Amino acid sequence: MTTHLTPTRKPARLRRLYGKMSHFLGRLGSRTEIAANSPKPTVLDESLPGDGIITSEPGSPPGRPSVQVTTIGTKPVEPGLAAIWGWAFSAEEDLPEGIVEVAFDHEDDWVTLTNRVPGGGAGPTVDPWSRRCGFQATLNTFLFSNGKHLLRLRVKTRSGQVAASTEIPFRVNNTGRLAETTTRLMKDCPRSKRVWVDLIDSTDFPYDRSTEAAWFERADAEARIADILTKHNLPPAYETHLRKFIREGYVVLDDFIARKDCQRINSDLEALIANGTFKYEFKGQRIQHLFEHSAATRRLWAHPQIIKVLSAIFDDQAVPCQTLNFMHGSQQAVHQDVIHLTPFPQGFMCGVWVALEDIHPDSGPLIVYPGSHRLPRLYTHTLQIDKVREDSKWHAFSVDYAPKAKELIEQSGLEPVYYTPRAGSVLIWHENLAHGGSPRKNDELTRKSIVSHYFARGSASYYDSQGTPAWTTPPDDD
Numbered sequence: 061m062t063t064h065l066t067p068t069r070k071p072a073r074l075r076r077l078y079g080k081m082s083h084f085l086g087r088l089g090s091r092t093e094i095a096a097n098s099p100k101p102t103v104l105d106e107s108l109p110g111d112g113i114i115t116s117e118p119g120s121p122p123g124r125p126s127v128q129v130t131t132i133g134t135k136p137v138e139p140g141l142a143a144i145w146g147w148a149f150s151a152e153e154d155l156p157e158g159i160v161e162v163a164f165d166h167e168d169d170w171v172t173l174t175n176r177v178p179g180g181g182a183g184p185t186v187d188p189w190s191r192r193c194g195f196q197a198t199l200n201t202f203l204f205s206n207g208k209h210l211l212r213l214r215v216k217t218r219s220g221q222v223a224a225s226t227e228i229p230f231r232v233n234n235t236g237r238l239a240e241t242t243t244r245l246m247k248d249c250p251r252s253k254r255v256w257v258d259l260i261d262s263t264d265f266p267y268d269r270s271t272e273a274a275w276f277e278r279a280d281a282e283a284r285i286a287d288i289l290t291k292h293n294l295p296p297a298y299e300t301h302l303r304k305f306i307r308e309g310y311v312v313l314d315d316f317i318a319r320k321d322c323q324r325i326n327s328d329l330e331a332l333i334a335n336g337t338f339k340y341e342f343k344g345q346r347i348q349h350l351f352e353h354s355a356a357t358r359r360l361w362a363h364p365q366i367i368k369v370l371s372a373i374f375d376d377q378a379v380p381c382q383t384l385n386f387m388h389g390s391q392q393a394v395h396q397d398v399i400h401l402t403p404f405p406q407g408f409m410c411g412v413w414v415a416l417e418d419i420h421p422d423s424g425p426l427i428v429y430p431g432s433h434r435l436p437r438l439y440t441h442t443l444q445i446d447k448v449r450e451d452s453k454w455h456a457f458s459v460d461y462a463p464k465a466k467e468l469i470e471q472s473g474l475e476p477v478y479y480t481p482r483a484g485s486v487l488i489w490h491e492n493l494a495h496g497g498s499p500r501k502n503d504e505l506t507r508k509s510i511v512s513h514y515f516a517r518g519s520a521s522y523y524d525s526q527g528t529p530a531w532t533t534p535p536d537d538d
């Protein structure tokens with residue numbers, strides 16, 4: 061089965077959204093700087109568009125107090141956590157903290173949102189109406205009934221008067237096995253909240269209800285393999301793969317992608333670096349979101365067979381996040397991705413690493429620790445470490461996190477495997493599998509590879525290290 065994911069309508073729209081969402085995404089997101097310095101006020105499209113995205117085109121700052129929402133989620137008809145991101149405009153010198161409030165449907169419970177970009181803004185100072193502050197919040201759609209709802213926003217002045225308001229329809233569709241399980245667990249949890257005004261944390265989710273983990277986490281997992289293969293129409297050879305995933309926390313699909321497709325991705329990336337679309341500044345740098353610019357990369361990112369294997373692992377539809385390309389070994393410290401890409405319930409995120417050339421043992425290969433997926437999951441809360449609220453804080457995060465992950469692995473006595481596959485081989489790892497980039501013994505060698513991460517549709521997905529909702533794009537959204 062092949063799908064042709066031609067970059068017609070979607071990439072332009074995605075580029076716009078990713079740009080606007082860049083400060084949400086931090087390490088995982090686009091580096092396009094729009095948030096703080098270039099006002100992109102929008103004119104709200106109040107209708108519920110057929111493609112499900114509520115967004116609008118940049119306009120000029122309004123000459124009156126107003127509140128504008130750039131986006132709510134990626135696709136309101138998808139289950140999950142939806143990002144609300146926008147700007148409030150006011151004539152006041154310093155925008156009062158909590159200038160924006162949110163309420164739902166016809167209720168009168170107004171929740172104050174936190175200012176993200178302090179008053180002032182970058183607009184012409186002669187125009188008092190260009191004073192603005194950004195706000196962001198996360199909607200927990202699991203606590204809303206399926207169907208149509210209203211998001212209501214209002215802007216208040218320092219004296220507490222409502223200066224402007226707006227209403228945005230959104231539709232909730234938490235249907236399907238996993239979405240229904242997540243909904244039930246969220247509804248049963250007294251800590252659950254409908255809207256996060258600040259950072260999302262693992263303690264906001266009832267992880268203690270471990271009976272609801274993914275099938276491969278359970279004691280009888282191996283006995284379920286046959287059913288999973290039948291249900292997801294996978295050939296018998298996948299029995300060994302799924303068994304390896306259960307026991308060791310990863311699967312290798314050798315020579316899965318044609319060499320010419322790998323070369324196409326490499327040549328697209330080289331051309332995009334040469335024409336300045338991407339800057340390659342240091343060896344080991346990750347290049348984000350190549351799929352937005354390269355049709356070959358997009359085909360891999362949304363590869364039907366990879367999605368199919370992941371959907372069998374999740375026993376629900378897999379949806380991709382970003383792409384990260386490496387030209388050289390990352391030398392990244394050993395870590396478990398679950399602190400960065402975090403699903404609730406547990407088990408519903410996987411990483412996919414594809415070799416884009418034959419990997420040389422001296423190029424700084426990926427290392428994985430078979431069996432480490434069974435170690436405890438480390439969240440920011442478990443480790444009592446700070447979340448990353450701006451890009452400059454990633455170093456501090458690593459200083460806090462890396463030694464703890466290292467200690468966990470060392471104490472486990474598990475041994476690493478150096479992964480030196482042929483071009484086109486695909487490695488799928490469990491969200492908690494410890495892995496990293498080994499040192500580059502020969503700095504001249506390249507190590508061309510691409511990583512994408514996938515969540516299960518119907519899980520609540522967020523970035524624990526940043527406290528923000530995860531950004532996924534259903535491939536059928538093309």
Ligand SMILES: O=C(O)CCC(=O)C(=O)O
Binds near residue numbers: 389390392397426496
């Ligand atoms: O490719 C590597 O060296 C590590 C990449 C990685 O850890 C990730 O993308 O999650």
Ligand SMILES: [Fe+2]
Binds near residue numbers: 395396397495
């Ligand atoms: Fe990773």
